Amino acid sequence: MSAHTITVAGVAVDTRHWIGGERVASAQTFPDVSPIDGSTIGEISRGTAMEATAAVAAAKAAFPAWAATSRAERARVLHAIADGVEKRIEELAIVETTDNGALLRSHRRGVMPRVAHNFRFFADWLLKLEHEDFETRGHSNHVSWDPAGPCVLITPWNAPLMLASWKVAPALAAGDTVVLKPAEWSPLTASLLADIAAEAGLPAGVLNVVQGYGSEIGDALTSHPDVRRISFTGSVPTAKRIAESAAANLTPLSLELGGKSPLLVFADADLDLAVGLAVEQYDNAGQVCLAGTRLLVEESVAEEFTRRFVEKASALKQGDPRDEATDVGPNIHPRQLEKIDGFVQRAVAAGARAVIGGHRGDGQYYAPTLLTDVAQDSEIVQEEVFGPVLTLQTFADEDEAVRLANGTRFGLAATVATGDPERAERVTARLVAGTVWVNCFFVRDLRAPFGGSRLSGVGREGGTWSFDFYCDVKNTVTAPNGWTNHG
Known part of the structure; x- marks a missing residue:
């Protein structure tokens, strides 16, 4: 077992970053502490701007090939990731419970099966994503969803893997590449997701995972000119800092923020x-x-x-x-x-x-x-x-x-x-x-739009709304009878 591997309730977890299909260690670490009893689970690689830049570069390098991959092949890989999650539900459940203190019974019965469902849903939605062609004065209009580029996805600690899958799955389905930054208070299942994705055949660099404190690594990710989308779930003050950082490049944002419902x-x-x-x-x-x-x-x-x-x-x-x-x-x-x-x-x-x-x-x-x-x-x-x-x-x-x-x-x-x-x-x-x-609560169908109003967020995700965000939506207009036959 690697010196960078810790064992959590019998499950081996690599504490290093996942960049360009390889494990990468940082010079420094930070402690990951279990809220159950205050014990230190392990020392996690503490990313800096150097690792952030490397991860974005890996995502940029992998983007052309993944964007050109057929919808059917992308969907196949996402289903393979879902298969991997389902095979490791018990492991993912106990690791996440140890890491963030949420109920083990909920992770086993609801949360981790939902992670797998999220990947399957967006794989299937991708295959039926279309807009009916329409005419304008005899001209045909065709709407398409083009992959946008590398995405930075920043996730919170309260439901680490499920909320990561709500972002990672549609981004990968859209043909984008991903740099995932999990919360420093609950980073472990993001590392396991990197293993699962690699085993499922996701090409190197398509999914990258970098760990660390937002104050040390966040700006290098959100201000990078090669990042084409940023999705963040977390607090309003942090969202404002991310928005300021992204503003120089006009990087589109999806922000799911606080609530007082x-x-x-x-x-x-x-x-x-x-x-x-x-x-x-x-x-x-x-x-x-x-x-x-x-x-x-x-x-x-x-x-x-x-x-x-x-x-x-x-x-x-x-x-x-x-x-x-x-x-x-x-x-x-x-x-x-x-x-x-x-x-x-x-x-x-x-x-x-x-x-x-x-x-x-x-x-x-x-x-x-x-x-x-x-x-x-x-x-x-x-x-x-x-x-x-x-x-x-x-x-x-x-x-x-x-x-x-x-x-x-x-x-x-x-x-x-x-x-x-x-x-x-x-x-x-x-x-x-x-x-x-x-007369109900927390019923969420991924076909429905999800997001907040006022300070609770910007944008909507779910179903086609997710692809609208993670893609460059294009309309192609073709003139009637405008073809020249050179044959």
């Missing part, structure tokens, strides 16, 4: 369903950008809703995410835990009441928390916490519900619980959000 509960809703949806917002220890962290409940049912919510939420088991019985695991990093607790303590000091939780547990665990008596303009209502912290406000009617729901700088998602389909139609039409769920 509302969950509206009307008096005519099935309260058991609504409570279940609300408690579900503690999934992944609240580290979900789409989470409906602002519970907005109609006044007449607020007391009953709160009683049922407290009963159900208090039954959640918090602990080791490797335990099948665990419902809420740890938060990713001590710095994130400090941030979460700071939000809660400032809110309580300002007059909020913690109905449940409101405190840390042992290690990197934060108790699931519900805060009431919060003002609409308060920090806890307006800013993304990214932890297991929900607020509850009440409303008198639809107008007030919509006003409160839309009353932040964000617009990523919204959830509506109601028993009246006409009300659902009225309210959803007025909500500012990229996705609205009615």
Whole structure:
């Protein structure tokens, strides 16, 4: 076994970068620490501008051949990657749980199978991607999707491999080459993806993985003149820095950013369903950008809703995410835990009441928390916490519900619980959000557009929208009867 290989729950993981089809070590490393118990998993190669430049160069060199590869062959390779993921679901699941603390049962049953599905979906969508030809005064118009070039894909730590696959799969399907930069708090499954892609026959340089701190490697990636697309999922402040960096080259951006999503509960809703949806917002220890962290409940049912919510939420088991019985695991990093607790303590000091939780547990665990008596303009209502912290406000009617729901700088998602389909139609039409769920949560079909409004993002991905971003969309207009026969 290489000196650069670590063993995570029996799974070998290479800690070096993957550039141009080869493993590349850096002069320095950074520690990767498990949020489960604070132990150091291993030392990871710490990339600099040198590795970033090398990765972009490898992607640029590999681009012409991959762009010229037939759709059928690209789709075949993506299906082979999906096969590789499916063969290693158990390994990927335990490595990612160790690395970022999310529930092992969720990784086994939902997340890793979804990673494979993402590759299969875009492989299949590629084969049927087309626009019907149309005529303009007898001239024919033909729309095509041309590969754009090397792409930089920057992914977060809360669902590392799944969110990477949402970007890597359509980019590769489009004929682009990729430099993937995983979050430094959860880099391991990106390294395993590089192995899986190579075993699936993806040519060298088509997928590159570079690790390190964004402050040290990020600008070299996002400001590089040879990069033709940048896709980022993460915080608003980081997105602004990326946008500034990309501006010199006018590099197109896709940004999926923070959320402060509302969950509206009307008096005519099935309260058991609504409570279940609300408690579900503690999934992944609240580290979900789409989470409906602002519970907005109609006044007449607020007391009953709160009683049922407290009963159900208090039954959640918090602990080791490797335990099948665990419902809420740890938060990713001590710095994130400090941030979460700071939000809660400032809110309580300002007059909020913690109905449940409101405190840390042992290690990197934060108790699931519900805060009431919060003002609409308060920090806890307006800013993304990214932890297991929900607020509850009440409303008198639809107008007030919509006003409160839309009353932040964000617009990523919204959830509506109601028993009246006409009300659902009225309210959803007025909500500012990229996705609205009615009497359900977190149902995502890759055929649908996905993205945020306001500070929650720029652009849409999913289905043809992904190809619109990762490709240069071309229209070819041909004159009627304009051919000269030289034969």
